[in-house]
Amino acid sequence: MKKSIERFNEIIREKKLIDVAISALHWDLETQTPKKGQELLSDVVGYLSSKSYGVITSDEMVLLIEELKKKREELTEIEDKSLEEVEREVDKLIKIPVLEYREYNELTAKAQGVWAEAREKNDFGLFSEFLEKIVGFQRRFIKYRGYEGHPYNTILDDYEPGMTVEKLDDFFGYLRKELVPFIKKIKEDGKSVDGAFLKMDYPENKQMEFSKFIAEYIGFDFERGVISESAHPFTLNYDKNDVRITTRYIRNMLSSSVFGTIHEGGHAIYEQGIGDDIAGGILGEGTSMGIHESQSRFYENVLGRSRSFWEPIYGELQDKFEALRDVNIDEFYRGINKSESSLIRVEADELTYSLHIMVRYEIEKALIGGDIEVRELPRIWNEKMKEYLGIEPSNDREGVLQDVHWSAGLMGYFPSYALGNVYASQIHAAMKKDIDVDEALQNRELYRIKEWLNQKIHRFGKLRKPEELLKEIAGEEINAKYFVEYLKEKYGNIYGV
Amino acid sequence: MKKSIERFNEIIREKKLIDVAISALHWDLETQTPKKGQELLSDVVGYLSSKSYGVITSDEMVLLIEELKKKREELTEIEDKSLEEVEREVDKLIKIPVLEYREYNELTAKAQGVWAEAREKNDFGLFSEFLEKIVGFQRRFIKYRGYEGHPYNTILDDYEPGMTVEKLDDFFGYLRKELVPFIKKIKEDGKSVDGAFLKMDYPENKQMEFSKFIAEYIGFDFERGVISESAHPFTLNYDKNDVRITTRYIRNMLSSSVFGTIHEGGHAIYEQGIGDDIAGGILGEGTSMGIHESQSRFYENVLGRSRSFWEPIYGELQDKFEALRDVNIDEFYRGINKSESSLIRVEADELTYSLHIMVRYEIEKALIGGDIEVRELPRIWNEKMKEYLGIEPSNDREGVLQDVHWSAGLMGYFPSYALGNVYASQIHAAMKKDIDVDEALQNRELYRIKEWLNQKIHRFGKLRKPEELLKEIAGEEINAKYFVEYLKEKYGNIYGV
Numbered sequence: 001m002k003k004s005i006e007r008f009n010e011i012i013r014e015k016k017l018i019d020v021a022i023s024a025l026h027w028d029l030e031t032q033t034p035k036k037g038q039e040l041l042s043d044v045v046g047y048l049s050s051k052s053y054g055v056i057t058s059d060e061m062v063l064l065i066e067e068l069k070k071k072r073e074e075l076t077e078i079e080d081k082s083l084e085e086v087e088r089e090v091d092k093l094i095k096i097p098v099l100e101y102r103e104y105n106e107l108t109a110k111a112q113g114v115w116a117e118a119r120e121k122n123d124f125g126l127f128s129e130f131l132e133k134i135v136g137f138q139r140r141f142i143k144y145r146g147y148e149g150h151p152y153n154t155i156l157d158d159y160e161p162g163m164t165v166e167k168l169d170d171f172f173g174y175l176r177k178e179l180v181p182f183i184k185k186i187k188e189d190g191k192s193v194d195g196a197f198l199k200m201d202y203p204e205n206k207q208m209e210f211s212k213f214i215a216e217y218i219g220f221d222f223e224r225g226v227i228s229e230s231a232h233p234f235t236l237n238y239d240k241n242d243v244r245i246t247t248r249y250i251r252n253m254l255s256s257s258v259f260g261t262i263h264e265g266g267h268a269i270y271e272q273g274i275g276d277d278i279a280g281g282i283l284g285e286g287t288s289m290g291i292h293e294s295q296s297r298f299y300e301n302v303l304g305r306s307r308s309f310w311e312p313i314y315g316e317l318q319d320k321f322e323a324l325r326d327v328n329i330d331e332f333y334r335g336i337n338k339s340e341s342s343l344i345r346v347e348a349d350e351l352t353y354s355l356h357i358m359v360r361y362e363i364e365k366a367l368i369g370g371d372i373e374v375r376e377l378p379r380i381w382n383e384k385m386k387e388y389l390g391i392e393p394s395n396d397r398e399g400v401l402q403d404v405h406w407s408a409g410l411m412g413y414f415p416s417y418a419l420g421n422v423y424a425s426q427i428h429a430a431m432k433k434d435i436d437v438d439e440a441l442q443n444r445e446l447y448r449i450k451e452w453l454n455q456k457i458h459r460f461g462k463l464r465k466p467e468e469l470l471k472e473i474a475g476e477e478i479n480a481k482y483f484v485e486y487l488k489e490k491y492g493n494i495y496g497v
Numbered sequence: 498m499k500k501s502i503e504r505f506n507e508i509i510r511e512k513k514l515i516d517v518a519i520s521a522l523h524w525d526l527e528t529q530t531p532k533k534g535q536e537l538l539s540d541v542v543g544y545l546s547s548k549s550y551g552v553i554t555s556d557e558m559v560l561l562i563e564e565l566k567k568k569r570e571e572l573t574e575i576e577d578k579s580l581e582e583v584e585r586e587v588d589k590l591i592k593i594p595v596l597e598y599r600e601y602n603e604l605t606a607k608a609q610g611v612w613a614e615a616r617e618k619n620d621f622g623l624f625s626e627f628l629e630k631i632v633g634f635q636r637r638f639i640k641y642r643g644y645e646g647h648p649y650n651t652i653l654d655d656y657e658p659g660m661t662v663e664k665l666d667d668f669f670g671y672l673r674k675e676l677v678p679f680i681k682k683i684k685e686d687g688k689s690v691d692g693a694f695l696k697m698d699y700p701e702n703k704q705m706e707f708s709k710f711i712a713e714y715i716g717f718d719f720e721r722g723v724i725s726e727s728a729h730p731f732t733l734n735y736d737k738n739d740v741r742i743t744t745r746y747i748r749n750m751l752s753s754s755v756f757g758t759i760h761e762g763g764h765a766i767y768e769q770g771i772g773d774d775i776a777g778g779i780l781g782e783g784t785s786m787g788i789h790e791s792q793s794r795f796y797e798n799v800l801g802r803s804r805s806f807w808e809p810i811y812g813e814l815q816d817k818f819e820a821l822r823d824v825n826i827d828e829f830y831r832g833i834n835k836s837e838s839s840l841i842r843v844e845a846d847e848l849t850y851s852l853h854i855m856v857r858y859e860i861e862k863a864l865i866g867g868d869i870e871v872r873e874l875p876r877i878w879n880e881k882m883k884e885y886l887g888i889e890p891s892n893d894r895e896g897v898l899q900d901v902h903w904s905a906g907l908m909g910y911f912p913s914y915a916l917g918n919v920y921a922s923q924i925h926a927a928m929k930k931d932i933d934v935d936e937a938l939q940n941r942e943l944y945r946i947k948e949w950l951n952q953k954i955h956r957f958g959k960l961r962k963p964e965e966l967l968k969e970i971a972g973e974e975i976n977a978k979y980f981v982e983y984l985k986e987k988y989g990n991i992y993g994v
Contacts, residue, residue: 014544024518027525032725034719036738037739040738228529238537238538241534
């Protein structure tokens with residue numbers, strides 16, 4: 001029995017080492033690999049992915065799982081949950097033929113470079129044949145793996161255990177019902193808000209310095225992390241001692257780097273806060289993408305776009321950028337919260353953000369369901385943008401090509417962002433019972449907030465499922481009411497409606 | 498037969514993919530891994546090294562080698578030489594126990610971070626226990642592998658096939674006999690040369706811009722390469738389509754980044770010039786470290802420190818840096834060729850450089866031979882510097898801790914630098930028969946020089962041994978006479994002796 005557990009842990013460790021190598025190659029591919037070097041590194045990713053697959057789905061591992069399942073009562077809590085998690089993963093993988101899995105991983109490693117080029121050149125055609133193949137793989141994989149209800153449910157569950165199309169249709173229905181009329185009211189009756197100063201001249205090197213400052217300020221630990229640049233900001237965790245984030249510096253768009261950094265910083269703080277007892281093991285990372293996004297969006301929006309957050313540090317920002325010299329903190333606060341229908345998701349305000357997610361959710365659902373095809377995407381994207389946000393992109397770069405996710409095979413991920421917003425509001429409500437959040441921000445005591453999150457969420461990693469965490473913290477299941485109330489109060493004040 | 502060759506190539510490809518992953522991790526470790534993340538990535542390097550070892554020394558591979566050796570006449574030239582190279586490598590590895598090999602690779606991956614810290618803190622004690630272990634491994638590995646004559650011969654041969662202590666003792670003896678009196682004469686009778694302007698204020702970001710410019714100018718292809726920063730400049734080749742170089746930017750030391758970039762650029766141009774017929778295979782890289790250094794030092798010194806090189810571009814350099822405003826090209830040329838006894842090898846001038854190598858050669862020979870111990874190194878280093886160069890470092894940072902090599906286990910490598918100088922002069926003499934090198938430089942036609950080197954050296958990779966290349970190019974074996982003549986003419990002119 002002891003032998004089996006040891007061997008089980010050894011295999012997990014071996015998989016971890018291979019997966020870290022894969023992560024390091026992805027990091028390289030997305031931040032610095034030269035154009036003509038992408039193919040080789042993509043091949044390496046494909047090769048190592050098949051090795052990682054082979055290690056975790058080996059006959060030995062399958063037998064070990066069966067053996068350990070019979071003796072559950074002898075396992076510690078961590079061993080027991082690790083077993084559950086491994087079984088979940090093996091079950092998912094073992095149904096997919098290894099050669100297809102390898103081909104798929106090589107494809108997505110390459111597709112990210114192609115997507116970046118297509119986006120750069122505003123050429124959907126360049127990317128579409130890759131996307132068709134990716135969608136083809138996804139549809140096949142779901143068939144291999146099986147599904148209940150809608151086929152999209154299978155991949156939804158990968159990012160948010162227990163989530164289904166049925167629940168999401170309700171969820172988005174509620175948000176639409178509450179938010180669309182409110183947004184309309186603001187448009188018609190709200191005061192005007194000026195955000196033009198955020199699009200003045202902000203030299204890249206100064207943005208870079210400020211990004212480092214703000215990451216450290218919110219609690220990102222540079223002894224255990226790196227910040228770099230990429231076309232689309234992301235976070236990559238090797239383990240709690242090495243968590244990488246990227247941002248992007250656009251000269252006439254300060255918000256992009258500042259809020260991008262705070263957002264990815266929130267993800268990174270989650271991963272850096274994993275408990276030592278589970279670090280490096282299969283439970284040693286964020287429990288779901290929805291909870292992950294709750295952390296990033298809590299830092300980005302609930303904290304980062306609050307007045308209290310900027311009070312102690314706005315002077316430092318102002319000193320750095322000429323363009324802010326005559327903008328006072330109230331104008332700044334209103335500017336960073338200006339709400340308007342816009343084209344780019346990552347730069348959307350909190351109020352309209354969920355509508356961007358709705359566009360993606362409906363497209364993914366239909367793609368996976370086989371109701372639409374890849375070549376129709378630019379048209380459908382634009383139609384949906386028109387329908388929900390009232391505006392239409394004039395090119396695919398600002399439309400269907402804007403996000404990296406599909407090129408990386410991350411279908412089923414987008415709903416996490418909307419769930420994250422909703423979780424974040426519930427967590428915020430609970431936190432306020434223990435901490436005066438505004439006071440902590442005003443006193444530069446962000447460590448108090450981080451420690452609360454470490455204690456209640458981060459340290460558990462995958463030891464607790466999303467619903468368990470939420471029950472413990474908020475005393476109830478997911479409930480979008482808090483989010484809607486938060487938005488109505490905040491934007492009601494800003495726009496005077 | 499065809500099956501065997503296919504399988505042989507598959508195994509080589511598999512090893513290549515693992516080795517590229519290892520290279521990518523080394524790149525990350527040396528350019529950006531956060532402090533506390535180094536341990537995990539080092540473990541991954543150790544794990545993958547043992548996999549690479551396992552793949553190439555597998556029973557299957559050993560049998561394939563035996564089988565293919567019996568049918569040599571059926572192999573193409575590339576297959577035949579690949580077989581020879583694989584056999585050489587397998588022979589070397591198979592005698593080392595796999596666990597020790599893995600432990601050694603984990604150790605050197607970690608040791609590089611420790612060395613960087615020790616150097617930063619000027620604390621040899623921090624690094625010495627790692628170095629002791631590395632030397633212990635090296636001594637044991639040589640015992641396992643066997644040796645003829647001096648034990649150091651075994652590792653010399655790894656970097657320069659056929660090189661021995663006996664030959665090197667002669668070689669360095671000749672250089673010492675010719676150069677020491679010449680250097681003395683310059684010191685005593687030479688005109689004075691001013692290099693102080695090179696130590697004025699050169700902002701790092703502008704050095705960075707110029708490094709990119711100069712790398713491209715000499716022929717480095719950025720579509721197939723990256724330039725980054727590290728404590729010690731180095732070149733890392735994944736394959737011909739992805740070759741990475743680093744440099745370092747020191748505010749009051751222009752030469753460090755400029756000539757560091759040209760030096761590493763020379764290495765990179767070699768690797769980017771590998772022929773398509775051998776690219777990605779086991780023959781698809783530089784044939785020996787001596788030939789590699791001949792390329793880097795040819796670019797750095799023979800070209801990069803010539804007057805003709807700077808004539809067309811000195812104005813651009815001058816425009817970039819205030820500190821050069823009143824320095825004319827003749828003063829610049831003399832300044833970058835100022836010869837003086839100095840402490841740091843990578844910043845030494847061409848004339849005294851070989852003496853730096855001699856210090857390292859003698860220390861390595863004695864360390865490997867068991868004649869001295871690691872703890873004695875700071876003292877011995879300083880004594881030898883005093884003896885050969887007449888100066889003594891006041892701290893280990895500028896002494897025994899200055900080079901990365903030992904922390905990476907690269908013992909036996911240093912002599913390559915001196916051999917490289919000598920090869921470079923022979924190659925230069927041959928090139929001048931085909932091309933007017935000065936004219937090419939003056940006309941910004943560096944592609945003509947690159948193409949000549951591509952044609953005569955680069956494209957062959959490991960298909961030709963160093964002595965074969967040299968015979969074909971220069972019509973004779975290694976001959977230090979050209980190097981000594983080159984130095985005497987160049988420095989005789991500059992110093993008027």
